[in-house]
Amino acid sequence: MRKTLILPVIFSLFTWTGWAQNTTIALLKYQGGGDWYANPSALPNLIKFCNKELNTNLNPEPVTMAIGSSELFNYPLAHLTGHGNIILSPEEVENLRLYLASGGFLHISDNYGLDPYIRREMKRVFPDKEFVELPFNHPVFHQKYSFPDGLPKIHEHDGGDPQGFGLFIEDRLVCFYDYECDLGDGWEDPGVHHDSETKRLEALQMGANLIQFVFSQ
Numbered sequence: 001m002r003k004t005l006i007l008p009v010i011f012s013l014f015t016w017t018g019w020a021q022n023t024t025i026a027l028l029k030y031q032g033g034g035d036w037y038a039n040p041s042a043l044p045n046l047i048k049f050c051n052k053e054l055n056t057n058l059n060p061e062p063v064t065m066a067i068g069s070s071e072l073f074n075y076p077l078a079h080l081t082g083h084g085n086i087i088l089s090p091e092e093v094e095n096l097r098l099y100l101a102s103g104g105f106l107h108i109s110d111n112y113g114l115d116p117y118i119r120r121e122m123k124r125v126f127p128d129k130e131f132v133e134l135p136f137n138h139p140v141f142h143q144k145y146s147f148p149d150g151l152p153k154i155h156e157h158d159g160g161d162p163q164g165f166g167l168f169i170e171d172r173l174v175c176f177y178d179y180e181c182d183l184g185d186g187w188e189d190p191g192v193h194h195d196s197e198t199k200r201l202e203a204l205q206m207g208a209n210l211i212q213f214v215f216s217q
Helices: 002-016 042-053 069-073 092-100 115-125 181-189 197-214
Strands: 026-029 062-067 078-083 106-112 161-171 171-177
Touching: 026 042, 042 181, 042 197, 069 092, 069 106, 092 106, 092 115, 092 161, 092 171, 106 197, 115 171
Parallel strands: 026 062, 026 078, 078 106, 106 171
Antiparallel strands: 161 171
16 A cells, blocks of 8 residues: 555656656566576667757666566566566566556567467556557657657568557556567667668667657656
């Protein structure tokens, strides 16, 4: 009960200040065999880009956080990625549900192969909700940088169009899921995937839009 009553106030303070000072992004680790630790340079590079281009003051390094940890509530934005299976314990399901209901935000980036498992587990978190594809005019695509056609296509994967899905609590977007896009790979150091500078910039700009959207909701 303490979390339910107090956390919305904590998270609202981040919103009121616009760009929270010394805010840290949480990288979520999980069980099930998927590589939650993929893309180690991705979040530091995105943070560096946002601090330069958006004048944010995010901590340069993310913190690795278990989904079931009570410390998760200290971080208004969490990121989850990987290629394979993810299995949440009942305690993790409940903790993640409370985190998102209390004002937290989750960004999921399918690094290829995560999709069927993350959909299954998020259905456990919110049994009465479905991922909905966001229209191209949604504000998340139109922050400092405009993406009139939605998510940029960073990596080929199965060759499908990139899609941005969301989970909502009432009218509040609490989870953004990029699929057939792979934003996280685009944030990595240039030598990792050898993406073009254009693709890396598109990925970083879209990531910056996510950061700006979260702290200005």
